[in-house]
Amino acid sequence: xxxxxxxxxxxxxxxxxxxxxxxxxxxxxxxxxxxxxxxxxxxxxxxxxxxxxxxxxxxxxxxxxxxxxxxxxxxxxxxxxxxxxxxxxxxxxxxxxxxxxxxxxxxxxxxxxxxxxxxxxxxxxxxxxxxxxxxxxxxxxxxxxxxxxxxxxxxxxxxxxxxxxxxxxxxxxxxxxxxxxxxxxxxxxxxxxxxxxxxxxxxxxxxxxxxxxxxxxxxxxxxxxxx
Amino acid sequence: xxxxxxxxxxxxxxxxxxxxxxxxxxxxxxxxxxxxxxxxxxxxxxxxxxxxxxxxxxxxxxxxxxxxxxxxxxxxxxxxxxxxxxxxxxxxxxxxxxxxxxxxxxxxxxxxxxxxxxxxxxxxxxxxxxxxxxxxxxxxxxxxxxxxxxxxxxxxxxxxxxxxxxxxxxxxxxxxxxxxxxxxxxxxxxxxxxxxxxxxxxxxxxxxxxxxxxxxxxxxxxxxxxx
DNA sequence: GTCTATATCATGATAGAC
DNA sequence: GTCTATCATGATATAGAC
Numbered sequence: 001x002x003x004x005x006x007x008x009x010x011x012x013x014x015x016x017x018x019x020x021x022x023x024x025x026x027x028x029x030x031x032x033x034x035x036x037x038x039x040x041x042x043x044x045x046x047x048x049x050x051x052x053x054x055x056x057x058x059x060x061x062x063x064x065x066x067x068x069x070x071x072x073x074x075x076x077x078x079x080x081x082x083x084x085x086x087x088x089x090x091x092x093x094x095x096x097x098x099x100x101x102x103x104x105x106x107x108x109x110x111x112x113x114x115x116x117x118x119x120x121x122x123x124x125x126x127x128x129x130x131x132x133x134x135x136x137x138x139x140x141x142x143x144x145x146x147x148x149x150x151x152x153x154x155x156x157x158x159x160x161x162x163x164x165x166x167x168x169x170x171x172x173x174x175x176x177x178x179x180x181x182x183x184x185x186x187x188x189x190x191x192x193x194x195x196x197x198x199x200x201x202x203x204x205x206x207x208x209x210x211x212x213x214x215x216x217x218x219x220x221x222x223x224x225x226x227x
Numbered sequence: 228x229x230x231x232x233x234x235x236x237x238x239x240x241x242x243x244x245x246x247x248x249x250x251x252x253x254x255x256x257x258x259x260x261x262x263x264x265x266x267x268x269x270x271x272x273x274x275x276x277x278x279x280x281x282x283x284x285x286x287x288x289x290x291x292x293x294x295x296x297x298x299x300x301x302x303x304x305x306x307x308x309x310x311x312x313x314x315x316x317x318x319x320x321x322x323x324x325x326x327x328x329x330x331x332x333x334x335x336x337x338x339x340x341x342x343x344x345x346x347x348x349x350x351x352x353x354x355x356x357x358x359x360x361x362x363x364x365x366x367x368x369x370x371x372x373x374x375x376x377x378x379x380x381x382x383x384x385x386x387x388x389x390x391x392x393x394x395x396x397x398x399x400x401x402x403x404x405x406x407x408x409x410x411x412x413x414x415x416x417x418x419x420x421x422x423x424x425x426x427x428x429x430x431x432x433x434x435x436x437x438x439x440x441x442x443x444x445x446x447x448x449x450x451x452x453x454x
Numbered sequence: 455g456t457c458t459a460t461a462t463c464a465t466g467a468t469a470g471a472c
Numbered sequence: 473g474t475c476t477a478t479c480a481t482g483a484t485a486t487a488g489a490c
Contacts, residue, residue, distance in 0.1 A: 012456090026356070027257055027356070028255040028257055030254055030257055033482075035482070045458095045485095046485085049486075119355070123354075125406075126349055126353060126406035162431075168403075168404070169400050172400045173439075175353075175403050176353065176395075176396075177395070204396075205396070208392075208393060209396075211439050211441065211443070212438045217434070239473080239474090262465075262466095270474085271475060272476095273468080276466085276468075278473090282466070282467095
């Protein structure tokens with residue numbers, strides 16, 4: 001009888017996943033080695049292959065551990081909003097908050113590694129390696145469709161291709177915020193206590209993103225100074 | 228007499244820089260090896276160390292080749308605008324265009340490797356390795372200060388810490404756009420001919436970013452549906 | 455399930471012939 | 473300036489004892 005089928009996650013697996021999260025974030029997927037990883041996890045070098053099969057499978061496990069739950073939470077929040085609205089259109093800002101809230105709340109989780117994961121996630125969005133892009137794409141697919149549909153309903157007058165671009169920009173804003181909140185010196189000017197406060201960050205991000213999403217159409221208001 | 232002092236950039240150096248740009252973008256700095264790199268450049272394995280001294284020095288050279296010029300161009304464009312305005316305040320959107328224009332125009336340069344570099348650059352913004360962050364930070368420092376001052380002058384009523392956050396968000400939007408324009412599936416819905424048209428992209432980005440920059444202050448307009 | 459030991463190959467860097 | 477050859481180290485992965 002297979003014990004692993006019952007106790008799906010062992011102590012060793014958790015330690016490996018925690019170390020992998022941290023080291024993939026710091027050094028990238030190719031840059032973080034099995035030796036670094038098993039040393040930091042305090043497990044044997046062979047343990048990764050035993051528990052996960054290969055380095056690539058470990059990468060997938062790292063994302064799967066948190067990302068599936070995160071996107072499920074996003075969709076649940078959106079559906080809660082839609083139910084409460086009872087047929088009325090949602091405000092774009094409310095939809096935005098439903099999308100960004102789950103990831104921002106994770107920033108506050110330093111003990112459980114959530115913050116590390118969000119930084120890894122932000123980095124992974126700009127990862128060109130095909131297998132990783134496909135992996136992330138798959139894991140986001142359902143939530144993306146749901147949210148896109150919600151935005152279409154909330155903004156029926158916005159041309160579809162314009163919406164797609166603006167979703168792209170919004171995604172980028174979030175990705176960079178997740179990845180760089182810890183690192184970038186620009187933010188040095190910001191009050192430290194605000195930096196990781198999910199509520200404050202959500203307010204700031206939601207204000208910025210919804211204004212961008214609702215911007216006047218380019219072409220109709222292109223005022224260039226000295227053009 | 229040192230010939231390299233006269234002809235600063237040799238054919239071999241250019242080939243190495245081109246290959247490095249491409250492979251650092253694809254595999255990250257740690258993931259791209261000297262062997263890959265010299266093979267793709269069609270030069271000897273020892274050539275990198277001879278011409279650049281080390282892998283780290285090569286990384287710096289890759290950025291320096293284009294980034295210094297890019298930021299000089301940005302500042303020149305800003306100063307041109309300020310001169311034309313003759314003391315009057317610039318519009319935030321004009322300042323934004325001055326900042327993003329130089330990088331977006333580079334996307335169109337497929338032959339010379341500009342597009343590759345912009346993608347590398349977008350990736351590098353989320354790179355946590357300290358030496359690289361410091362390098363990029365240094366190279367941006369002057370331009371950042373100049374542009375921040377311009378925004379302060381254009382938006383005297385916007386609180387400083389709010390401005391800093393919004394600049395951070397704008398930077399993120401641009402970074403992600405540079406890094407992911409080629410890759411992300413979301414954009415699959417966009418017309419392909421628009422995807423790399425710097426003018427179209429600049430219009431879309433400028434509209435999004437300036438709306439975000441001018442958004443009503445968070446806290447004053449936080450309308451939550453079903454809160 | 456966990457360990458040691460090892461196979462096989464890639465890594466960055468350099469010494470020294472040409 | 474360019475090459476080959478080589479060093480010391482580190483890479484992923486696995487076989488087999490416990």
